[in-house]
Amino acid sequence: MIMKPRTTPFRLLTLASMIALVGCVSPSLQTVTRTYPGNQPIQRITDKALANARKTLNPKGISIVVAEPKTGKILAISDWPYWPPTAIKNPRTGKPDPNLWTSSKIFEPGSTFTPVVAVAALEKRVITPKTKIYCENGRFYYGGKIIKDYSPVVDATLEEILAKSSNIGASKMALMLKDKDYYQFVRKFGFGENTGISLSFESRGLVNPPSKWIALTKARMGFGQSVAVTPIQLTMAYCALANGGHLMRPLIGAEKPKVVRRVCSESTANRLKNALQKTVSPDGTAPLARVAGVTVAGKTGTVQAISGKGGYLPDQYWTMFAG
Numbered sequence: 001m002i003m004k005p006r007t008t009p010f011r012l013l014t015l016a017s018m019i020a021l022v023g024c025v026s027p028s029l030q031t032v033t034r035t036y037p038g039n040q041p042i043q044r045i046t047d048k049a050l051a052n053a054r055k056t057l058n059p060k061g062i063s064i065v066v067a068e069p070k071t072g073k074i075l076a077i078s079d080w081p082y083w084p085p086t087a088i089k090n091p092r093t094g095k096p097d098p099n100l101w102t103s104s105k106i107f108e109p110g111s112t113f114t115p116v117v118a119v120a121a122l123e124k125r126v127i128t129p130k131t132k133i134y135c136e137n138g139r140f141y142y143g144g145k146i147i148k149d150y151s152p153v154v155d156a157t158l159e160e161i162l163a164k165s166s167n168i169g170a171s172k173m174a175l176m177l178k179d180k181d182y183y184q185f186v187r188k189f190g191f192g193e194n195t196g197i198s199l200s201f202e203s204r205g206l207v208n209p210p211s212k213w214i215a216l217t218k219a220r221m222g223f224g225q226s227v228a229v230t231p232i233q234l235t236m237a238y239c240a241l242a243n244g245g246h247l248m249r250p251l252i253g254a255e256k257p258k259v260v261r262r263v264c265s266e267s268t269a270n271r272l273k274n275a276l277q278k279t280v281s282p283d284g285t286a287p288l289a290r291v292a293g294v295t296v297a298g299k300t301g302t303v304q305a306i307s308g309k310g311g312y313l314p315d316q317y318w319t320m321f322a323g
Contacts, residue, residue: 046076063101063231069239071257072248077102103202106228110301112322113224114170115272119264120185126176129158133169140168143215147171163278165285167223174222179210188263189237190247197232197250205229238322245269273297298323
């Protein structure tokens with residue numbers, strides 16, 4: 001969550017939590033966490049949130065990451081269950097790393113990915129914050145398939161597309177962009193490459209170049225399909241929005257802050273922060289993410305889990321909140 005007292009600028013604290021209802025390979029019930037020096041209170045809060053989610057949601061796996069956008073410092077990580085089953089030692093410390101979900105588990109990010117296409121559309125000036133996009137009243141025929149919205153809308157601004165989590169609005173923003181431009185912004189945000197976090201293993205995720213796209217790829221990428229990310233990649237992307245457009249390398253312990261690159265202008269980042277506040281309003285998809293006395297900005301995401309044999313599982317999902 002991006003939080004601030006009501007009368008002061010945003011405090012630089014970002015939480016990205018991925019509650020994964022599928023994909024675990026270990027039956028272990030042990031919660032594995034790693035407390036970072038000086039951050040024990042935040043780690044305890046994160047561990048408690050994970051424990052509560054296990055009781056209320058009965059998921060197959062959970063990953064929660066808390067980071068400081070200005071520096072990239074990782075303040076807390078809570079993963080459950082232990083993945084993979086066999087400990088892999090960190091070559092830097094010689095000790096097992098319990099938090100491999102954070103850096104190596106990949107998944108389709110769903111609508112938590114929509115801010116990426118929104119940034120690209122604003123930066124390339126194919127839309128403005130006031131542009132109305134026709135969202136087809138919930139059913140969009142494209143590329144021989146139907147793209148559906150859970151909550152149908154007709155004409156929607158960027159803020160409304162984010163608040164209502166419109167797949168159609170997101171896909172239409174993507175289709176307004178040139179292939180190379182959209183791909184460039186996806187990569188700018190750090191997807192498809194290692195973040196450089198000091199854990200023993202990190203996946204780059206999966207981002208295919210335009211030469212490998214099929215007719216539906218770009219439209220689906222708008223709402224977080226046809227692309228795969230890790231929890232730490234998604235966390236750092238939202239940190240970039242909170243940090244005025246600067247993507248940071250995730251830091252553990254006493255490592256020094258390092259700017260990876262600027263992903264967008266400060267004004268565009270601020271527009272997204274403002275628009276994402278609507279998501280946690282009573283009119284948005286995440287009213288439960290509201291916190292009394294602070295301002296929260298974020299985005300929900302839900303995607304069907306992918307079967308090991310290909311295709312989607314009909315009754316298993318990844319659900320996410322990043323902000």
